[in-house]
Amino acid sequence: MLIEAGFDIAFECPAPTPMILQLRIHPSRDADLLTPDRIASDPALPMRDYLDHFGNRVTRVEVPAGLVTFSDRFVIEDRGEPDETPPDVRTTPIAELPDDALLFLGPSRYCDSDKLADFAWSQFGQLPGGTRCMQAISDFVHSKIRFSYPDASPTRCASDSMHEGIGVCRDFAHLAIALCRCMNIPARYCTGYLGDIGVPVDVNPMDFSGWAEVFLDGRWWTMDARHNHPRIGRIVMGRGRDAADVAMSTAFGVANLKRFEVVTDEKVEGR
Template identity: 55%
Template sequence: MLIRAGYDMAFEADLATPMLAALSVHPSRNRDLRSMQRITTVPEVPLYDYMDGFGNICTRLTMPAGGITLSCSFTIEDAFIPDAVAPDAQAVPVSDLPDEIMVYLLGSRYCETDRLVDIAWPLFSRITPGWAQVQAIVAYTHQRIAFGYEHARPTKTAFDAWREQTGVCRDYAHLAIALCRCMNIPARYCTGYLGDMDLPAVVGDMDFSAWFEVFLAGGWYTFDARHNSPRAGRILMARGRDAADAALVTTFGLSKLSRFQVHTHEEARDRAFLLPARIWT
Protein backbone atom coordinates (compact mmCIF):
# COMPACT_ATOMS: atom_id res chain seq x y z
CA MET A 1 0.00 0.00 0.00
CA LEU A 2 1.12 3.55 -0.72
CA ILE A 3 0.44 5.84 2.22
CA ARG A 4 0.47 9.62 2.01
CA ALA A 5 1.36 11.13 5.36
CA GLY A 6 2.50 14.41 6.80
CA TYR A 7 1.81 17.28 9.16
CA ASP A 8 1.37 21.01 9.42
CA MET A 9 2.02 22.71 12.75
CA ALA A 10 2.60 26.28 13.88
CA PHE A 11 4.27 27.72 16.94
CA GLU A 12 4.30 31.21 18.40
CA ALA A 13 7.04 32.81 20.48
CA ASP A 14 7.97 36.34 21.53
CA LEU A 15 11.69 35.71 21.23
CA ALA A 16 13.93 33.73 18.88
CA THR A 17 13.80 30.20 20.29
CA PRO A 18 15.97 27.17 19.48
CA MET A 19 14.00 24.04 18.55
CA LEU A 20 14.69 20.34 18.21
CA ALA A 21 12.34 18.24 16.06
CA ALA A 22 12.12 14.45 15.73
CA LEU A 23 9.64 14.66 12.87
CA SER A 24 11.45 12.66 10.19
CA VAL A 25 10.60 9.09 9.32
CA HIS A 26 12.90 6.71 11.19
CA PRO A 27 15.96 5.63 9.14
CA SER A 28 14.74 2.03 9.25
CA ARG A 29 11.94 3.08 6.88
CA ASN A 30 14.06 5.15 4.47
CA ARG A 31 14.03 2.46 1.76
CA ASP A 32 10.24 2.52 1.77
CA LEU A 33 9.98 6.22 0.92
CA ARG A 34 8.54 6.83 -2.54
CA SER A 35 8.82 10.61 -2.53
CA MET A 36 11.09 13.19 -1.00
CA GLN A 37 10.71 13.79 2.73
CA ARG A 38 11.67 17.36 3.53
CA ILE A 39 10.69 19.60 6.42
CA THR A 40 9.71 23.06 5.18
CA THR A 41 9.37 26.14 7.33
CA VAL A 42 7.60 29.48 7.03
CA PRO A 43 9.52 31.70 7.27
CA GLU A 44 12.49 29.79 5.88
CA VAL A 45 15.24 29.18 8.42
CA PRO A 46 18.44 27.08 8.34
CA LEU A 47 17.94 23.40 9.31
CA TYR A 48 20.36 20.59 9.89
CA ASP A 49 19.97 16.98 10.97
CA TYR A 50 21.89 14.62 13.22
CA MET A 51 21.28 11.09 14.53
CA ASP A 52 20.80 10.78 18.29
CA GLY A 53 21.84 7.90 20.55
CA PHE A 54 18.60 6.02 19.90
CA GLY A 55 18.98 6.10 16.11
CA ASN A 56 16.41 8.87 15.54
CA ILE A 57 16.87 11.70 13.03
CA CYS A 58 16.73 15.01 14.88
CA THR A 59 16.44 18.40 13.18
CA ARG A 60 17.85 21.57 14.75
CA LEU A 61 16.54 25.03 13.93
CA THR A 62 15.77 28.36 15.55
CA MET A 63 12.24 29.74 15.53
CA PRO A 64 12.35 33.48 14.83
CA ALA A 65 10.55 35.96 17.08
CA GLY A 66 6.86 35.81 16.23
CA GLY A 67 6.70 32.14 15.35
CA ILE A 68 7.16 29.48 12.68
CA THR A 69 5.26 26.85 10.70
CA LEU A 70 6.69 23.36 10.18
CA SER A 71 5.23 21.13 7.49
CA CYS A 72 6.01 18.00 5.52
CA SER A 73 4.18 15.57 3.23
CA PHE A 74 5.52 12.36 1.71
CA THR A 75 4.55 9.02 0.21
CA ILE A 76 5.77 5.77 1.72
CA GLU A 77 5.17 2.16 0.69
CA ASP A 78 3.97 -0.16 3.43
CA ALA A 79 3.27 -3.89 3.42
CA PHE A 80 0.18 -3.09 5.51
CA ILE A 81 0.54 -6.27 7.53
CA PRO A 82 -0.73 -6.32 11.13
CA ASP A 83 1.82 -6.37 13.95
CA ALA A 84 3.51 -9.75 14.33
CA VAL A 85 2.03 -12.17 16.87
CA ALA A 86 4.40 -14.67 18.49
CA PRO A 87 2.63 -16.33 21.43
CA ASP A 88 5.56 -18.72 21.99
CA ALA A 89 8.13 -15.93 22.40
CA GLN A 90 9.77 -16.27 25.79
CA ALA A 91 11.32 -13.69 28.08
CA VAL A 92 15.10 -13.44 28.01
CA PRO A 93 16.68 -13.77 31.49
CA VAL A 94 18.22 -10.50 32.63
CA SER A 95 21.63 -12.16 32.92
CA ASP A 96 21.46 -13.08 29.21
CA LEU A 97 20.33 -9.71 27.85
CA PRO A 98 22.71 -7.89 25.47
CA ASP A 99 24.37 -4.89 27.11
CA GLU A 100 22.66 -2.38 24.81
CA ILE A 101 19.22 -3.66 25.87
CA MET A 102 19.74 -3.08 29.59
CA VAL A 103 18.80 0.60 29.41
CA TYR A 104 15.23 -0.45 28.52
CA LEU A 105 14.86 -2.18 31.89
CA LEU A 106 15.60 0.95 33.89
CA GLY A 107 13.18 3.52 35.23
CA SER A 108 12.99 6.72 33.18
CA ARG A 109 11.42 10.19 33.22
CA TYR A 110 7.86 9.01 32.48
CA CYS A 111 8.13 5.36 33.50
CA GLU A 112 8.68 5.15 37.26
CA THR A 113 9.37 1.49 37.88
CA ASP A 114 10.08 2.18 41.57
CA ARG A 115 6.49 3.39 42.09
CA LEU A 116 4.86 0.60 40.09
CA VAL A 117 6.85 -2.54 40.97
CA ASP A 118 4.72 -3.31 44.03
CA ILE A 119 1.63 -3.04 41.82
CA ALA A 120 3.04 -5.09 38.95
CA TRP A 121 4.29 -8.17 40.75
CA PRO A 122 1.03 -9.21 42.46
CA LEU A 123 -0.77 -8.74 39.12
CA PHE A 124 1.58 -10.45 36.69
CA SER A 125 4.21 -12.58 38.48
CA ARG A 126 2.18 -15.81 38.16
CA ILE A 127 1.90 -15.48 34.37
CA THR A 128 4.54 -17.22 32.26
CA PRO A 129 7.26 -14.66 31.48
CA GLY A 130 7.23 -13.71 27.83
CA TRP A 131 4.46 -13.06 25.34
CA ALA A 132 1.63 -14.09 27.66
CA GLN A 133 2.88 -11.79 30.40
CA VAL A 134 3.23 -8.82 28.05
CA GLN A 135 -0.23 -9.41 26.58
CA ALA A 136 -1.68 -9.50 30.09
CA ILE A 137 0.00 -6.15 30.82
CA VAL A 138 -1.36 -4.70 27.57
CA ALA A 139 -4.90 -5.89 28.35
CA TYR A 140 -4.69 -4.55 31.89
CA THR A 141 -3.44 -1.16 30.70
CA HIS A 142 -6.11 -1.02 27.98
CA GLN A 143 -8.84 -1.52 30.57
CA ARG A 144 -7.23 0.61 33.27
CA ILE A 145 -7.08 3.84 31.22
CA ALA A 146 -10.01 5.67 29.63
CA PHE A 147 -8.94 7.56 26.48
CA GLY A 148 -9.58 11.29 26.15
CA TYR A 149 -7.59 14.18 24.66
CA GLU A 150 -8.77 16.38 27.53
CA HIS A 151 -6.74 14.18 29.89
CA ALA A 152 -3.39 14.89 28.18
CA ARG A 153 -0.67 16.93 29.82
CA PRO A 154 3.10 17.01 29.20
CA THR A 155 4.02 16.16 32.81
CA LYS A 156 1.83 13.06 33.10
CA THR A 157 3.75 9.91 34.03
CA ALA A 158 2.97 6.20 34.00
CA PHE A 159 2.10 6.29 37.70
CA ASP A 160 -0.15 9.31 37.16
CA ALA A 161 -1.98 7.46 34.38
CA TRP A 162 -2.38 4.39 36.60
CA ARG A 163 -3.72 6.48 39.49
CA GLU A 164 -5.99 8.78 37.43
CA GLN A 165 -7.11 6.01 35.02
CA THR A 166 -7.30 8.45 32.10
CA GLY A 167 -4.93 9.47 29.32
CA VAL A 168 -3.95 9.46 25.67
CA CYS A 169 -1.92 7.00 23.61
CA ARG A 170 1.41 8.02 25.14
CA ASP A 171 0.02 7.36 28.63
CA TYR A 172 -1.09 3.86 27.61
CA ALA A 173 2.43 3.26 26.26
CA HIS A 174 4.16 4.66 29.33
CA LEU A 175 2.15 2.57 31.78
CA ALA A 176 2.59 -0.65 29.78
CA ILE A 177 6.33 0.03 29.37
CA ALA A 178 6.79 0.64 33.09
CA LEU A 179 4.87 -2.52 34.04
CA CYS A 180 6.90 -4.59 31.57
CA ARG A 181 10.15 -3.27 33.01
CA CYS A 182 8.91 -4.06 36.51
CA MET A 183 8.59 -7.67 35.32
CA ASN A 184 12.15 -7.62 33.89
CA ILE A 185 11.00 -7.36 30.26
CA PRO A 186 12.85 -4.63 28.30
CA ALA A 187 10.44 -2.16 26.71
CA ARG A 188 10.91 0.99 24.63
CA TYR A 189 8.64 3.85 23.54
CA CYS A 190 7.74 4.44 19.88
CA THR A 191 6.00 7.30 18.13
CA GLY A 192 4.89 7.85 14.56
CA TYR A 193 1.92 7.75 12.19
CA LEU A 194 -0.94 5.28 12.52
CA GLY A 195 -3.96 5.92 10.30
CA ASP A 196 -7.41 4.36 10.41
CA MET A 197 -7.15 2.51 7.07
CA ASP A 198 -7.23 -0.90 8.82
CA LEU A 199 -10.30 -0.07 10.92
CA PRO A 200 -13.99 -0.32 9.92
CA ALA A 201 -14.58 3.33 10.88
CA VAL A 202 -12.64 6.50 11.59
CA VAL A 203 -11.58 6.78 15.24
CA GLY A 204 -11.32 10.43 16.32
CA ASP A 205 -9.17 13.14 14.79
CA MET A 206 -5.91 12.19 13.10
CA ASP A 207 -2.91 12.58 15.38
CA PHE A 208 0.54 11.15 15.84
CA SER A 209 0.40 7.87 17.74
CA ALA A 210 2.44 6.17 20.47
CA TRP A 211 3.00 2.47 20.95
CA PHE A 212 5.82 0.34 22.40
CA GLU A 213 8.13 -2.56 21.67
CA VAL A 214 9.37 -5.30 23.98
CA PHE A 215 12.49 -7.43 23.71
CA LEU A 216 11.80 -11.16 23.88
CA ALA A 217 13.59 -14.20 22.50
CA GLY A 218 13.64 -13.54 18.76
CA GLY A 219 14.00 -9.76 18.96
CA TRP A 220 11.73 -6.73 19.33
CA TYR A 221 7.93 -7.06 19.08
CA THR A 222 5.33 -4.32 18.71
CA PHE A 223 2.44 -3.88 21.17
CA ASP A 224 -0.25 -1.21 21.42
CA ALA A 225 -2.00 -0.83 24.77
CA ARG A 226 -4.46 1.77 23.54
CA HIS A 227 -5.96 -0.51 20.88
CA ASN A 228 -5.08 -3.89 22.44
CA SER A 229 -4.93 -5.55 19.03
CA PRO A 230 -2.44 -5.83 16.14
CA ARG A 231 -2.61 -2.85 13.78
CA ALA A 232 -1.36 -2.25 10.23
CA GLY A 233 0.19 0.81 8.63
CA ARG A 234 2.52 2.07 11.35
CA ILE A 235 5.14 4.57 10.16
CA LEU A 236 7.84 4.85 12.82
CA MET A 237 9.43 8.22 13.51
CA ALA A 238 11.31 7.88 16.79
CA ARG A 239 12.12 5.47 19.63
CA GLY A 240 13.50 5.93 23.13
CA ARG A 241 13.14 5.06 26.78
CA ASP A 242 9.96 7.16 26.91
CA ALA A 243 8.46 10.32 25.40
CA ALA A 244 11.32 12.44 26.74
CA ASP A 245 13.69 10.68 24.32
CA ALA A 246 11.25 10.70 21.40
CA ALA A 247 9.56 14.09 21.78
CA LEU A 248 8.32 15.26 18.38
CA VAL A 249 9.23 18.88 19.08
CA THR A 250 11.24 20.39 21.93
CA THR A 251 11.54 24.17 22.32
CA PHE A 252 14.26 25.73 24.45
CA GLY A 253 12.24 28.70 25.64
CA LEU A 254 8.64 29.81 26.01
CA SER A 255 6.42 29.00 23.02
CA LYS A 256 2.83 28.13 22.15
CA LEU A 257 1.49 25.53 19.73
CA SER A 258 -1.11 27.40 17.66
CA ARG A 259 -1.91 24.89 14.89
CA PHE A 260 -1.57 21.12 14.67
CA GLN A 261 -2.72 18.94 11.78
CA VAL A 262 -1.65 15.41 10.84
CA HIS A 263 -2.77 13.43 7.79
CA THR A 264 -2.42 9.76 6.85
CA HIS A 265 -4.35 8.14 4.02
CA GLU A 266 -4.00 5.59 1.25
CA GLU A 267 -2.69 6.97 -2.03
CA ALA A 268 -3.52 5.42 -5.40
CA ARG A 269 -0.42 4.09 -7.13
CA ASP A 270 -1.14 5.86 -10.40
CA ARG A 271 -1.06 9.19 -8.60
CA ALA A 272 2.00 8.54 -6.47
CA PHE A 273 5.20 10.36 -7.26
CA LEU A 274 7.86 7.64 -7.52
CA LEU A 275 11.47 8.72 -7.43
CA PRO A 276 13.26 7.63 -10.65
CA ALA A 277 16.55 5.75 -10.51
CA ARG A 278 19.53 7.97 -11.19
CA ILE A 279 23.16 7.08 -11.75
CA TRP A 280 25.76 9.69 -10.88
CA THR A 281 28.97 9.64 -12.87
Protein backbone atom coordinates in the same frame (compact mmCIF):
# COMPACT_ATOMS: atom_id res chain seq x y z
CA MET B 1 0.45 -0.56 0.07
CA LEU B 2 1.29 3.13 -0.33
CA ILE B 3 0.71 5.58 2.52
CA GLU B 4 0.74 9.36 2.24
CA ALA B 5 1.72 11.01 5.51
CA GLY B 6 2.87 14.35 6.84
CA PHE B 7 1.99 17.33 8.98
CA ASP B 8 1.48 21.09 9.23
CA ILE B 9 2.58 22.50 12.59
CA ALA B 10 2.84 26.20 13.44
CA PHE B 11 4.44 27.98 16.39
CA GLU B 12 4.43 31.63 17.42
CA CYS B 13 7.53 32.85 19.21
CA PRO B 14 7.74 36.27 20.93
CA ALA B 15 11.53 36.28 20.47
CA PRO B 16 14.15 34.36 18.44
CA THR B 17 14.09 30.80 19.75
CA PRO B 18 16.34 27.78 19.07
CA MET B 19 14.32 24.59 18.58
CA ILE B 20 14.90 20.91 17.97
CA LEU B 21 12.29 18.87 16.10
CA GLN B 22 11.76 15.11 15.97
CA LEU B 23 9.34 15.11 13.06
CA ARG B 24 11.05 12.98 10.42
CA ILE B 25 10.64 9.23 10.08
CA HIS B 26 13.14 6.89 11.69
CA PRO B 27 16.15 6.07 9.46
CA SER B 28 15.12 2.40 9.51
CA ARG B 29 12.23 3.29 7.17
CA ASP B 30 14.27 5.40 4.71
CA ALA B 31 14.45 2.59 2.14
CA ASP B 32 10.64 2.50 1.97
CA LEU B 33 10.26 6.16 0.96
CA LEU B 34 8.97 6.84 -2.55
CA THR B 35 9.11 10.63 -2.17
CA PRO B 36 11.41 12.63 0.12
CA ASP B 37 10.65 13.05 3.82
CA ARG B 38 11.74 16.66 4.10
CA ILE B 39 10.64 19.41 6.47
CA ALA B 40 9.84 22.78 4.88
CA SER B 41 9.27 25.98 6.81
CA ASP B 42 7.41 29.23 6.18
CA PRO B 43 9.30 31.51 6.33
CA ALA B 44 12.17 29.48 4.87
CA LEU B 45 14.76 28.76 7.56
CA PRO B 46 18.11 26.91 7.51
CA MET B 47 17.84 23.52 9.21
CA ARG B 48 20.25 20.67 9.81
CA ASP B 49 19.79 17.12 11.04
CA TYR B 50 21.75 14.82 13.34
CA LEU B 51 21.23 11.36 14.83
CA ASP B 52 20.74 11.23 18.59
CA HIS B 53 22.07 8.43 20.81
CA PHE B 54 18.92 6.36 20.17
CA GLY B 55 19.42 6.57 16.39
CA ASN B 56 16.55 9.02 15.85
CA ARG B 57 16.81 11.79 13.27
CA VAL B 58 16.58 15.21 14.94
CA THR B 59 16.33 18.63 13.24
CA ARG B 60 17.92 21.80 14.60
CA VAL B 61 16.52 25.20 13.65
CA GLU B 62 16.72 28.80 14.84
CA VAL B 63 13.19 30.26 14.76
CA PRO B 64 12.79 34.06 14.48
CA ALA B 65 10.18 36.02 16.39
CA GLY B 66 6.71 35.66 14.90
CA LEU B 67 4.77 32.82 13.32
CA VAL B 68 6.56 29.88 11.68
CA THR B 69 4.97 26.84 10.05
CA PHE B 70 6.73 23.50 9.55
CA SER B 71 5.28 21.16 6.92
CA ASP B 72 6.06 17.79 5.38
CA ARG B 73 4.35 15.39 2.95
CA PHE B 74 5.76 12.09 1.75
CA VAL B 75 4.69 8.77 0.27
CA ILE B 76 6.02 5.57 1.79
CA GLU B 77 5.64 1.92 0.84
CA ASP B 78 4.30 -0.34 3.58
CA ARG B 79 3.86 -4.10 3.66
CA GLY B 80 0.16 -3.56 4.35
CA GLU B 81 -0.06 -6.33 6.93
CA PRO B 82 -0.98 -6.19 10.63
CA ASP B 83 1.72 -5.89 13.29
CA GLU B 84 3.57 -9.16 13.82
CA THR B 85 2.88 -10.92 17.10
CA PRO B 86 5.55 -12.85 19.01
CA PRO B 87 5.41 -16.63 19.40
CA ASP B 88 4.70 -18.07 22.83
CA VAL B 89 8.19 -17.67 24.27
CA ARG B 90 9.73 -17.14 27.71
CA THR B 91 11.16 -13.94 29.12
CA THR B 92 14.80 -13.71 28.06
CA PRO B 93 17.04 -14.08 31.14
CA ILE B 94 18.87 -10.85 32.00
CA ALA B 95 22.25 -12.51 31.44
CA GLU B 96 21.26 -13.36 27.85
CA LEU B 97 19.99 -9.91 26.85
CA PRO B 98 22.00 -7.85 24.36
CA ASP B 99 23.80 -4.93 25.95
CA ASP B 100 21.66 -2.30 24.21
CA ALA B 101 18.44 -3.80 25.65
CA LEU B 102 19.50 -3.29 29.27
CA LEU B 103 18.78 0.46 29.06
CA PHE B 104 15.10 -0.38 28.63
CA LEU B 105 14.75 -2.32 31.90
CA GLY B 106 15.05 0.50 34.42
CA PRO B 107 12.72 3.34 35.42
CA SER B 108 12.68 6.55 33.38
CA ARG B 109 11.01 9.97 33.47
CA TYR B 110 7.48 8.80 32.55
CA CYS B 111 7.87 5.06 33.15
CA ASP B 112 8.40 5.01 36.91
CA SER B 113 8.51 1.24 37.19
CA ASP B 114 10.13 1.43 40.63
CA LYS B 115 6.76 2.63 42.01
CA LEU B 116 4.84 -0.20 40.37
CA ALA B 117 7.04 -3.24 41.03
CA ASP B 118 5.08 -4.64 43.98
CA PHE B 119 1.79 -4.34 42.11
CA ALA B 120 3.23 -5.85 38.92
CA TRP B 121 4.58 -8.93 40.67
CA SER B 122 1.36 -9.46 42.59
CA GLN B 123 -0.69 -9.10 39.39
CA PHE B 124 1.50 -10.90 36.83
CA GLY B 125 4.05 -12.87 38.86
CA GLN B 126 2.15 -16.16 38.58
CA LEU B 127 2.27 -16.11 34.78
CA PRO B 128 4.97 -18.05 32.90
CA GLY B 129 6.45 -14.77 31.63
CA GLY B 130 7.40 -13.85 28.09
CA THR B 131 4.62 -13.52 25.55
CA ARG B 132 1.83 -14.43 27.98
CA CYS B 133 2.96 -11.82 30.48
CA MET B 134 3.29 -9.20 27.75
CA GLN B 135 -0.27 -9.89 26.54
CA ALA B 136 -1.67 -9.92 30.07
CA ILE B 137 -0.10 -6.50 30.68
CA SER B 138 -1.51 -5.16 27.41
CA ASP B 139 -4.98 -6.46 28.31
CA PHE B 140 -4.74 -4.93 31.78
CA VAL B 141 -3.65 -1.49 30.56
CA HIS B 142 -6.24 -1.51 27.77
CA SER B 143 -9.02 -2.04 30.31
CA LYS B 144 -7.49 0.18 33.01
CA ILE B 145 -7.18 3.47 31.06
CA ARG B 146 -10.03 5.34 29.38
CA PHE B 147 -8.88 7.27 26.31
CA SER B 148 -9.67 10.99 26.48
CA TYR B 149 -7.96 13.78 24.54
CA PRO B 150 -9.33 16.53 26.84
CA ASP B 151 -7.63 14.85 29.79
CA ALA B 152 -4.14 14.71 28.24
CA SER B 153 -1.36 15.86 30.58
CA PRO B 154 2.30 16.47 29.68
CA THR B 155 3.42 15.52 33.20
CA ARG B 156 1.42 12.29 33.73
CA CYS B 157 3.64 9.27 34.38
CA ALA B 158 2.82 5.57 34.52
CA SER B 159 1.97 5.48 38.22
CA ASP B 160 -0.36 8.46 37.73
CA SER B 161 -2.17 6.57 34.96
CA MET B 162 -2.66 3.65 37.34
CA HIS B 163 -4.41 5.90 39.86
CA GLU B 164 -6.29 8.18 37.43
CA GLY B 165 -7.37 5.58 34.88
CA ILE B 166 -7.47 8.10 32.05
CA GLY B 167 -5.16 9.36 29.34
CA VAL B 168 -4.06 9.35 25.71
CA CYS B 169 -1.97 6.90 23.66
CA ARG B 170 1.30 7.86 25.36
CA ASP B 171 -0.21 7.06 28.76
CA PHE B 172 -1.25 3.58 27.63
CA ALA B 173 2.28 3.05 26.32
CA HIS B 174 4.01 4.40 29.43
CA LEU B 175 2.03 2.19 31.81
CA ALA B 176 2.52 -0.91 29.64
CA ILE B 177 6.26 -0.20 29.38
CA ALA B 178 6.64 0.36 33.12
CA LEU B 179 4.83 -2.89 33.97
CA CYS B 180 6.89 -4.86 31.44
CA ARG B 181 10.10 -3.49 32.94
CA CYS B 182 8.89 -4.51 36.39
CA MET B 183 8.64 -8.07 35.04
CA ASN B 184 12.17 -7.95 33.55
CA ILE B 185 10.92 -7.57 29.97
CA PRO B 186 12.82 -4.78 28.15
CA ALA B 187 10.36 -2.24 26.77
CA ARG B 188 10.82 1.02 24.86
CA TYR B 189 8.63 3.88 23.72
CA CYS B 190 7.85 4.59 20.06
CA THR B 191 6.20 7.53 18.36
CA GLY B 192 5.07 7.82 14.76
CA TYR B 193 2.19 7.74 12.31
CA LEU B 194 -0.73 5.32 12.63
CA GLY B 195 -3.65 5.95 10.30
CA ASP B 196 -7.12 4.43 10.39
CA ILE B 197 -6.27 1.74 7.85
CA GLY B 198 -8.37 -1.40 8.07
CA VAL B 199 -10.34 -0.07 11.06
CA PRO B 200 -13.28 2.33 11.52
CA VAL B 201 -12.26 5.98 11.22
CA ASP B 202 -11.47 7.56 14.59
CA VAL B 203 -13.74 10.52 15.35
CA ASN B 204 -10.84 12.34 17.03
CA PRO B 205 -8.53 14.55 14.93
CA MET B 206 -5.54 12.74 13.44
CA ASP B 207 -2.48 12.89 15.70
CA PHE B 208 0.90 11.25 16.02
CA SER B 209 0.63 7.96 17.89
CA GLY B 210 2.56 6.47 20.79
CA TRP B 211 3.09 2.76 21.40
CA ALA B 212 5.61 0.35 22.90
CA GLU B 213 8.05 -2.28 21.71
CA VAL B 214 9.14 -5.22 23.87
CA PHE B 215 12.18 -7.46 23.50
CA LEU B 216 11.31 -11.16 23.28
CA ASP B 217 12.80 -14.10 21.39
CA GLY B 218 15.82 -12.12 20.18
CA ARG B 219 14.02 -9.14 18.66
CA TRP B 220 11.67 -6.21 19.31
CA TRP B 221 7.89 -6.60 18.89
CA THR B 222 5.12 -4.00 18.74
CA MET B 223 2.92 -3.67 21.83
CA ASP B 224 0.00 -1.25 21.52
CA ALA B 225 -2.07 -1.33 24.69
CA ARG B 226 -4.40 1.44 23.56
CA HIS B 227 -5.77 -0.53 20.60
CA ASN B 228 -4.76 -3.98 21.91
CA HIS B 229 -4.87 -5.64 18.52
CA PRO B 230 -2.52 -5.67 15.50
CA ARG B 231 -2.78 -2.58 13.27
CA ILE B 232 -1.76 -1.84 9.69
CA GLY B 233 0.46 0.99 8.48
CA ARG B 234 2.57 1.89 11.50
CA ILE B 235 5.40 4.32 10.57
CA VAL B 236 7.91 4.85 13.35
CA MET B 237 9.51 8.28 13.80
CA GLY B 238 11.46 7.81 17.02
CA ARG B 239 12.31 5.39 19.81
CA GLY B 240 13.47 6.01 23.38
CA ARG B 241 12.98 5.20 27.04
CA ASP B 242 9.73 7.18 27.10
CA ALA B 243 8.09 10.22 25.49
CA ALA B 244 10.72 12.56 26.94
CA ASP B 245 13.29 11.07 24.54
CA VAL B 246 11.16 11.62 21.43
CA ALA B 247 9.42 14.94 22.00
CA MET B 248 7.85 16.31 18.83
CA SER B 249 9.49 19.67 19.50
CA THR B 250 11.69 21.22 22.15
CA ALA B 251 11.91 25.00 22.32
CA PHE B 252 14.66 26.77 24.24
CA GLY B 253 12.33 29.66 24.97
CA VAL B 254 8.63 30.37 24.42
CA ALA B 255 6.98 28.71 21.41
CA ASN B 256 3.19 28.74 21.44
CA LEU B 257 1.53 26.02 19.35
CA LYS B 258 -0.89 27.66 16.88
CA ARG B 259 -1.64 24.87 14.40
CA PHE B 260 -1.33 21.10 14.50
CA GLU B 261 -2.51 18.87 11.67
CA VAL B 262 -1.35 15.32 10.91
CA VAL B 263 -2.14 13.34 7.75
CA THR B 264 -1.89 9.54 7.43
CA ASP B 265 -3.91 7.97 4.63
CA GLU B 266 -3.69 4.99 2.34
CA LYS B 267 -2.85 6.36 -1.09
CA VAL B 268 -5.18 5.20 -3.81
CA GLU B 269 -3.49 4.31 -7.12
CA GLY B 270 -3.80 6.99 -9.75
CA ARG B 271 -4.42 9.73 -7.17
